Amino acid sequence: MQILDRFRDPETGRALLARVSALAEQAQEKLGRRVVFMEVCGTHTVAISKAGLRSLLDGKLELRSGPGCPVCVTDYGDIDAMVAFGRLPGVTVGTFGDMVRVPGSQTSLEQEKARGADIRVFYSPADAVKWAEANPDREMVFLGVGFETTAPAIALSVAQARALGLKNYSVFLANKVVPPALHALLVDPELRLDGFILPGHVSAIIGRRAYDFIAEEYGLPSVISGFETLDILDALYNLLRQVLAGEARVENGYTRVVKEAGNLRAQALLDQFFEITDVSWRGFGVIPGSGLQWKPEYRDFDARVRFAPEVAEPRIPKGCRCGDLLKGKLTPRECKLFATACTPTHPVGPCMVSTEGACAAFYQYERRSS
Amino acid sequence: MPTGNKSEDVILLAHGDGGRLTHELVTGLFLRHFENRLLRELTDAAAFPVGEGRMAVTTDSFVIDPPFFPGGDIGKLAVCGTVNDLAVSGAEPRYLTVAFLIEEGFPLADLDRVVASMAQACQEAGVQVVAGDTKVVGRGHLDKIFINTTGVGLIRPDVDLGYHRLAPGDLILVNGNMGDHGMAVLAAREGFGFADQVVSDCVALHRITGRLLDELGRGVRLMRDLTRGGLATSAKEIAVSAGMDIWLSESEIPIGLAVQGAAEMLGVDPLYLANEGKFLAVVAPTEVEKALTLLRADELGREARIIGEVKAGGGNVFLKTALGGTKYLDLLAGAPLPRIC
Structure with missing residues (x-):
């Protein structure tokens, strides 16, 4: 923690903030408008809100949230399927905590639990395997949600279940990979961005190199950032320097965690267990090559194959703009439902539910009630 | 079984x-x-x-x-x-x-x-x-x-505490670290490896609150124990009921290292974690030094701090971050759930 304190030192922070503000003003002059950056990752959104950075940079720089909140981009159809698993007799659904309150077309896992479904929150898929081992008379269906970050642990859970000879553990895999979503954003003609703050955790797995296409194909600056206030300020500083110099590079501002080629062991696990497939993201629709599915030799552990629950065509609530928000086209305050029809206790869309969702972060930390 | x-x-x-x-x-x-x-x-x-x-x-x-x-x-x-x-x-x-x-x-x-x-x-x-x-x-x-x-x-007949006593300029004190109980219970329930490093602060507060009232009398405006929903939720309830704004200073709010670290790992905010041996006192500005000395002299108040101020307003709670930014604090919405990554 003492080391972490250095990344929060207020004096260094204020000095860096002053430099960021000065560069942001220069960039504004150069472009004739405010600079717009996107923080791709939901954990960055929360860190920015918690540090109060948006209010400190107000008017000089605009920060938009991106598609990096795994719960938020989980499609309605996938959530409806998760609910359907919970309704199958003898099935216990294991999930990360964030998913519990996310509304599907009709209902959420939280509501299903209150009505009698057996829904259990686990911090790690390994705990779900342990649970399955201790409860051989129940089927454990674990909900695989997340990006490259959670996929290795989910792969290992299946390896563990196989080693233990468990027949009652399976995974409903809805994991996604980040780079194709960035491609999808970058080809959108409506989007006007001047650079990306790239995720820290995902980058730890896939490495800095995996983003080179942002600079090479689209000519945009980007910086991989850690999650401390100084990390984020440093990333903004370096992004602004690139903008002012008219450069486009993928900089690694999180070298204490992220390597050039990433975590090779984790990548090997992904290759061993998963293959790439086309999946639907909330707000984006189907993005080619953006999802994971089990390789044929692991399909015994695929909950979709094992149970094939019936799921009706999803119904999308009217007025919810989570999709546009995840594409950086608006901020939470610009959505008509924000803080009126859509609140953390009665969320309409997933961005209001997840702790990493932009709407939840804005609601919690950046809203005045009067 | x-x-x-x-x-x-x-x-x-x-x-x-x-x-x-x-x-x-x-x-x-x-x-x-x-x-x-x-x-x-x-x-x-x-x-x-x-x-x-x-x-x-x-x-x-x-x-x-x-x-x-x-x-x-x-x-x-x-x-x-x-x-x-x-x-x-x-x-x-x-x-x-x-x-x-x-x-x-x-x-x-x-x-x-x-x-x-x-x-x-x-x-x-x-x-x-x-x-x-x-x-x-x-x-x-x-x-x-x-x-x-x-x-x-x-x-006692001379004690008068309540929202009606709050006035702009009043200061807000807490008697120690935030979030110990909530994190200890979460860690024990989930069997986390750090479970033995975080201990609940569960303790009776009547002696220390009694002493504060004895010494400061009407200088104490209001007290609240910071249980479910934590400091943030209590502050919001006070601000709304009193019809005033509360400004808290993030760098002054005491949080233990273990709780801070665990909260970050799990993605929960210590300001929303329950306490069972911590309270907040709103004190007249003229009495605040006396209150602080008195609290710190008690073993249940060693880490006591002035963490904020009451201002005229409309029921908002603001948190001044270490960098000078401002964030808005609201009631806790549902139990804190762990994040995915």
């Missing part, structure tokens, strides 16, 4: 039927621990004299999972929680009633541990259990043991 216990070692439905086993439980266990003249009568209602001033009554039910956690257990919590509600209302805690709801099959040894812990907490808090009730429900109809306590206390 067979427990390996002999039948007489666990709570049976018959322990709650009002017959012989109930009688054995009351005389052999509850009376043994809660021994006092009023309870020993075993009449239908306890009668006691009341003095001058006003009476304060509060009730709370405790359903904590797990019932034993680092720094306390459901019994100690059930006493301290109710005692603290009285204490921060400016009352001197006097009497408690206790109602147990127990799941069939709950080990008697665990019940004995819980009741012994309650008796010790009562002794430390200077309160007597004067009435009680026990019900047993079938296995699976509740989770192990639930306890309700109702507390009665006396408020």
